[in-house]
Amino acid sequence: MVRVVVVDDEPMVCGFLRTILGSADDIEVVAEAHDGAAGVEEVVRHRPDLVLMDLRMPGVDGLTAIERIQELPDPPAVVVLTTFDADQYVMRALRAGAAGFLVKSTPPEELIGLVRVAAEGHTVLSAAAARRLVAASADESSARDQARELVRTLTEREAEVLAGLGEGLSNAQIAARLHLSEATIKGYVSRVLEKLRCRNRTQAGLVAHEAGVVRAES
Structure with missing residues (x-):
């Protein structure tokens, strides 16, 4: 079972992800949080396999939360949630240790597969997306x-x-x-x-x- 924590300041986004991921027999959303500080607390509490992390949140943002998670012993994989893939915050998050990113418009059937891939320790970043990020840096x-x-x-x-x-x-x-x-x-x-x-x-x-x-x- 892939255990996931979702961190996004939009409750609707969290609810959507919980519904989609919960439809898979091998994925469980064990917690959700609406800011980075609470997200780190949920990671410490639940020790998930994967964290889906929004970057732009009030208070403690996703980038700071990723840095704090990476300091934990045996940290989970973190995948960034973003609205558009050329966001410079995405590049900073990847350099901070995120395993990749997902655009929020990702089709539900692809989302489930990508979560499984990330939880197995693989990259969630296409070569084309990497080129765009590097070019926009x-x-x-x-x-x-x-x-x-x-x-x-x-x-x-x-x-x-x-x-x-x-x-x-x-x-x-x-x-x-x-x-x-x-x-x-x-x-x-x-x-x-x-x-x-x-x-x-x-x-x-x-x-x-x-x-x-x-x-x-x-």
């Missing part, structure tokens, strides 16, 4: 230079694995592309995250886009 130039410097510390194989992360591929998909075992790829991913000082696959994927190592056709 106010500090694009400095981020690009920093990303390229980090990527220079990788071996050629590690850079290939990083490119796969930038495309949002799973370990199995990267393994198939590189003709390696999934266990070997898992080891490479761990080393890439460590070298790039990234908390998760999503942050590494952003580095891949900023450094320009993602395949053009992705």
Whole structure:
């Protein structure tokens, strides 16, 4: 069972998400909160697998809440809820440790699948969305230079694995592309995250886009 906490200052949004996610046999919304501070409290109380977090809320906003959640021992995956995907707050949230984002207009059937994916520890961020976020970043130039410097510390194989992360591929998909075992790829991913000082696959994927190592056709 995937246990979810929903944090949004609009009770209607929380109710909608509770109804949609509750229709799945393997997902349970264990709590909802309407500001960031209350959201962190619910995470501490319920220890969910996943948090759906709005960013723009009065009082403690979603970005601050994400930062506080990341400081917890064994924090849950956090997926940002946003109205439009070029929001600069989204980029800041991803750099703070969010595993990805969902646009609030996401169709219900897709929402359930993406929640399952995020709860399993995978990225909820398409390559196209990552490109838009990187292009819209106010500090694009400095981020690009920093990303390229980090990527220079990788071996050629590690850079290939990083490119796969930038495309949002799973370990199995990267393994198939590189003709390696999934266990070997898992080891490479761990080393890439460590070298790039990234908390998760999503942050590494952003580095891949900023450094320009993602395949053009992705």
